[in-house]
Amino acid sequence: MSNRPAVLTGTHYMTGDEACAEGALAAGCRFFGAYPITPATEIAERMSIRLPEVGGTFIQMEDEIAAMASILGAAWSGQKSMTATSGPGFSLMMENIGLGVVTETPCVVVNVQRGGPSTGLPTMTGQADMMQARWGSHGDYEIIALAPASAQEIFYLTITAFDLSETYRTPVFIMADEVIGHMSEKVVIPEAAAIKPRSRPKPKGNKDRFLLYKPDKNGVAPMPAAGEGYNVHVTGLTHDEKGYPVMAVEAQAQMMTRLTKKILDNHADIIRTEGHGLDDAEIVLISYGISARTSQAAMVQARANGRKVGLLRLITVWPFCEAQIRELAGRVKAFITVEINLGQVHLEVQRCADGKVPCHLVGHPGGTVITPEAVLAKIEEIA
Numbered sequence: 001m002s003n004r005p006a007v008l009t010g011t012h013y014m015t016g017d018e019a020c021a022e023g024a025l026a027a028g029c030r031f032f033g034a035y036p037i038t039p040a041t042e043i044a045e046r047m048s049i050r051l052p053e054v055g056g057t058f059i060q061m062e063d064e065i066a067a068m069a070s071i072l073g074a075a076w077s078g079q080k081s082m083t084a085t086s087g088p089g090f091s092l093m094m095e096n097i098g099l100g101v102v103t104e105t106p107c108v109v110v111n112v113q114r115g116g117p118s119t120g121l122p123t124m125t126g127q128a129d130m131m132q133a134r135w136g137s138h139g140d141y142e143i144i145a146l147a148p149a150s151a152q153e154i155f156y157l158t159i160t161a162f163d164l165s166e167t168y169r170t171p172v173f174i175m176a177d178e179v180i181g182h183m184s185e186k187v188v189i190p191e192a193a194a195i196k197p198r199s200r201p202k203p204k205g206n207k208d209r210f211l212l213y214k215p216d217k218n219g220v221a222p223m224p225a226a227g228e229g230y231n232v233h234v235t236g237l238t239h240d241e242k243g244y245p246v247m248a249v250e251a252q253a254q255m256m257t258r259l260t261k262k263i264l265d266n267h268a269d270i271i272r273t274e275g276h277g278l279d280d281a282e283i284v285l286i287s288y289g290i291s292a293r294t295s296q297a298a299m300v301q302a303r304a305n306g307r308k309v310g311l312l313r314l315i316t317v318w319p320f321c322e323a324q325i326r327e328l329a330g331r332v333k334a335f336i337t338v339e340i341n342l343g344q345v346h347l348e349v350q351r352c353a354d355g356k357v358p359c360h361l362v363g364h365p366g367g368t369v370i371t372p373e374a375v376l377a378k379i380e381e382i383a
Helices: 016-027 041-053 063-078 089-104 128-137 153-169 178-182 248-262 288-306 322-331 344-353 372-382
Strands: 012-015 031-035 059-060 082-085 107-115 121-125 145-146 171-177 184-189 275-278 283-287 308-316 315-318 334-339 359-363
Touching: 012 178, 016 031, 016 041, 016 082, 016 153, 016 171, 016 178, 016 184, 031 041, 031 063, 031 283, 031 344, 041 059, 041 178, 041 184, 059 334, 063 082, 063 107, 082 153, 089 107, 089 128, 089 171, 089 308, 107 153, 107 178, 121 178, 128 145, 128 171, 128 315, 128 334, 128 344, 145 153, 145 288, 153 171, 153 184, 171 178, 171 288, 178 288, 283 372, 288 334, 288 372, 308 322, 322 334, 322 344, 334 344, 334 372, 344 359, 359 372
Parallel strands: 031 059, 031 082, 082 107, 107 171, 145 171, 283 308, 283 334, 334 359
Antiparallel strands: 012 184, 107 121, 145 315, 275 308
């Protein structure tokens, strides 16, 4: 068995899937439960090799339902845990993702998107799971979803996903796409000392008086591990601060208010975007993942053609950067959303623009990237 460290400091040439696995290890992930599925299988393959090297646990479950359940259980044993899947598996995980939300279980779910629905295009790219990430489980809830645009970024965003998950005690999604997952690029991994991962808040004080879901000032309750001597009662039912079921309207309102506010009240810490040429832009491209890279190429060419075009790249897709879109809508002439679907995030752009500016879409149902030429054509059409 190799004795390679958890953090492989240095310059590497690796795929986005491999970089995701290395980011998880650097963040402190020591449990990975999954079922193989294209184009996310390489994450599982990498973790199956690397986790035993650092004292962690890899387990291939019988299906994605069980995989999601396994990482919830691992989290309650005190581990940082992750799974990886693609569209059909993501669908199967949704019920247990809702369980993770209501039980406030920190974990990371990676979705390397492909063309769908159903079996769709297993080996070809897509970005059509974005609304499922927001609303896939039942009931009201807030979720965090990040969209990497390179192998280097997926390394760092995997660490960020764990940090946000631990801080807010919630499942966090990494919404990659097949191109990012399979593209090989240079990835620079820093020294281990430079990576300072966050950890979930731990309870203090008298164990006999401990309340499992009594929040601190930031709305997040400290989280013990099962077996540490605290009274741990975890249920998907509406529950009180003890974690015991309470079938009452008032209990539901109290629980859901806190679950949503801990995300809504911390947008400044959670939401990340990247802007290019926004100061004088008349047309703003809005995109994420691999589509943002081709959009940036289109923006550069449009600028060379004399068009004042900017790019807003969504790093955090959920929660949505509503305030930023609304501010831009007050001073630009048009938005163009670029995504490999038929307009899922585009709907959010339209909602936030609130009729102040025209909103256009460059999208298709999946299978290949959107070319800079397609984006340029739309720019010239509306300019």
